[in-house]
Amino acid sequence: MKHINKLYLLIIILLSTVVCHGADLEKMYQPYYKQLDKVRENKQEELVRYLKRVESVAKSIGSDSEMKDLFIMKRHLYNQTKTAAMTQEQKDIQQFLRNSIIDRYMxxxxxxxxxxxxxxxxxxxYTNRRQGDYRKNIFKGKLAKTALSKHLKNDSKYSFVDYQNFEVSAEPSAFxxxxxxxNGKKLGWFVLQFAVNRIDDMFSIESNLGRTGEVFLVNEDQYMLTDSRFTAESTILKKHLSSDNILPKFKEKSGHKLVVDYRGFRALSSFNVISVLGSKWLIIAKIDEDEVLTSEYKKMSNRKQNIFIKDTINSINIKKVEKYILKKDIEVDMDEFKRATNGQTLYTH
Structure with a gap:
């Protein structure tokens, strides 16, 4: 762990608490909010385009005559062999059908x-992967408790089942x-399992948010749907965010907020609620306030920096501030520090 230079910490405190109040602070933050808006909007457009393509592919299976024929033949074979051992001929037919389905799937x-x-x-x-759900009943046992089972039982139409932890594949999945x-009779369902990996990859890289910025998704249950860039372990459907932070954003639909984020840091955030295949997700782009303040201080000329420090120190009880600093030593997680080593020092609280 590494102690931050107290002089720079003092500068950050002074910038945020002495010089910039109300309208001045808001004015200083506006360019950063605009940048957050741009990043969020671009990521949102990319996500919506991708999901429209995925949904189009999913719906197309309902009119795929070849896949429908394979469904009927596989269903017929399954009913023949549910309670009896397969003959060699039936085994050959099963292998042929499996190969044909996988070819069409690929x-x-x-x-x-x-x-x-x-x-x-x-x-x-039938399943491609033959995991724990193969030859089980979706309405019985542990599978009956899944969101997929509940949707199948209650909704006979085309539907999207939002991301949940799916025990069978041991990872978050949507369907x-x-x-x-x-001929007017429902024979069953094609169910296409949609992993979160591609969406997570989409949100994992963003070059326009500095060293502390990120853009991510949150569901209505206040769980992250994408991974944090600041933790090694996955946060997808594991990291539950503060109700005080997330619920007002769902209510307000869109806007800017200065919040304390899930890492405990004050952050500028741009947010928007989007409708995704019948579900509502919150997309957030944010950056630490400290990075913004550090950036603003570095924009000052040396002369202005010196005048600022001198005038500010003369106007406040410096001993009180120093006492605050000494009382509340600031430490930086080394993993985060490594991410900031690009030639510039990042001062955080």
Missing amino acids: DRYLVFYDLLFIDEAGDIF FMVPFVM
Whole structure:
């Protein structure tokens, strides 16, 4: 751990508490809020375009005649062999059907983590990956408690199931449910499992947010849907954010806020609520206030810096400030410090 130079800490405190109040502070922050807006809007547009393409692919399976034929044949074979051992001929047919389904999946539906065939009774009679849900019933046992099961039971139409921790694949997953109806009768569903990896990758890189900035997604339950750039472990559906921070943003829909973020730092944030396939997500772009204040101080000429420090020290009880600094030593996490070593020093609190 490393103690921060007290002189620079004093400068940061003075900038934020003495010189800039109210309208002055807001005016100073405006260019940074505009930059946050731009980053957030660009990321939002990228996300919406991507999800529209994914949804279009998902819906197309409902009119894919080849995949529908494979569904019917695989369902028929499953019903024949549920309670009896397979003959060699049936094993050969099963392998042929599996190869055909995977070929079609690779050709058209590779954007999805897995493809499931589920019949009208809830039996999962086919999956590409053959994980723990294969040949189980979605409406029974542990699977009955999943969000997917509840949606299938209550919604017979096309639907999107928002990201939840899916125990079968041991990772956060969303699902596209596409009913299979023939001659007015529902035979079951195509279910396309959609992993969060591609969206997380989309949000992991942003070159226009300085050293402490990031842009991320939050769901209505106040859990992060993308990883934090400041922690080694995943935060997806694990990091629950403050209700005092997140709920007002969902209520206000869009705007700017100076908040204490999930890392305990004061941060400028730009936010917007977006409708995603029937769900609502919050997209946030933010940057630490300390980085902004450090940047503003460095923009001053040496002469202005000296005048500022002299005038400010003369106008306040410097012993009181020094006592505050000594009483509240500031330490920087070394992992974060390494991320800031690009030739400039980042002063944080």
